[in-house]
Amino acid sequence: MTILDQIITRKKQEVSYSKSAVPLEQLKDSGFFGRETYSLKQTLKSKSGIIAEFKRKSPSKGVISENADVLDVAKSYKTYGASGISILTDSEFFGGTFDDILKVRNEITIPILRKDFMIDEYQFYEAKSIGADVVLLIAACLSVSQVQEFTDLAQGLGLEVLLEIHTEDELAHYNENVDLVGINNRNLKDFKVDLQHSVNLKNLLPQNTLSVAESGIYSVEDFRFLKKKGFDGFLMGEYFMKNPGEAFDKFINEISS
Numbered sequence: 001m002t003i004l005d006q007i008i009t010r011k012k013q014e015v016s017y018s019k020s021a022v023p024l025e026q027l028k029d030s031g032f033f034g035r036e037t038y039s040l041k042q043t044l045k046s047k048s049g050i051i052a053e054f055k056r057k058s059p060s061k062g063v064i065s066e067n068a069d070v071l072d073v074a075k076s077y078k079t080y081g082a083s084g085i086s087i088l089t090d091s092e093f094f095g096g097t098f099d100d101i102l103k104v105r106n107e108i109t110i111p112i113l114r115k116d117f118m119i120d121e122y123q124f125y126e127a128k129s130i131g132a133d134v135v136l137l138i139a140a141c142l143s144v145s146q147v148q149e150f151t152d153l154a155q156g157l158g159l160e161v162l163l164e165i166h167t168e169d170e171l172a173h174y175n176e177n178v179d180l181v182g183i184n185n186r187n188l189k190d191f192k193v194d195l196q197h198s199v200n201l202k203n204l205l206p207q208n209t210l211s212v213a214e215s216g217i218y219s220v221e222d223f224r225f226l227k228k229k230g231f232d233g234f235l236m237g238e239y240f241m242k243n244p245g246e247a248f249d250k251f252i253n254e255i256s257s
């Protein structure tokens with residue numbers, strides 16, 4: 001069983017528990033459900049292009065930053081020019097909670113990506129009610145028709161969709177309605193990072209697709225390499241979270257000089 005299989009098995013249990021704890025109709029009446037969302041497609045162009053992530057731990061790296069305060073980190077990401085913030089809401093494997101998004105929503109005026117493993121319609125309503133603007137669809141754990149259905153559902157709720165792919169086979173999950181395509185530099189099955197692999201895959205997408213390079217970006221050189229190859233967005237977590245509050249500011253200064 002791969003780690004992805006383990007995560008999905010667990011996620012199914014969590015979603016079925018959530019559905020009984022907070023029925024869908026109640027969710028539609030709660031939190032930020034009625035708010036207007038921000039567009040990551042727009043801020044990717046107008047700001048640094050970096051989607052900075054808040055993540056306490058991960059299956060590939062273990063604990064990264066257990067005690068970081070989500071509000072402090074999110075504020076520094078916003079202040080120094082992040083195009084968006086990615087916040088993990090999976091608790092078992094990534095140490096996140098819904099509260100992390102709820103806490104920052106009113107304080108932050110840039111798009112928030114709810115980073116989780118979306119496998120059920122219910123989670124899209126949940127994402128909207130906790131204050132997210134964008135959701136991630138991971139091709140490796142969805143069928144082609146699920147990607148289409150979930151894209152329609154998310155967009156109907158005013159959420160943008162970032163479709164994540166990693167292999168050439170997964171290009172079959174792409175459809176022109178998705179807002180952004182993320183190419184994961186890290187293989188979720190064995191955690192290997194390969195930037196060139198992502199560049200090759202990006203070149204197979206229709207030319208005007210908004211593309212995001214995800215994971216394993218650890219230096220200004222990595223960033224510049226991917227930017228030169230035409231990526232519009234850069235999803236970075238570990239590098240910033242190892243030194244929350246300082247690494248991002250410094251990185252932004254370096255790429256702008």
Ligand SMILES: O=P(O)(O)OC[C@@H](O)[C@@H](O)c1c[nH]c2ccccc12
Nearest residue numbers: 053214215216217235236237238239
């Ligand atoms: O911390 P990194 O290597 O900079 O990676 C960030 C992000 O891309 C990564 O967390 C990620 C990409 N796709 C995912 C899917 C699920 C969970 C996490 C992820």
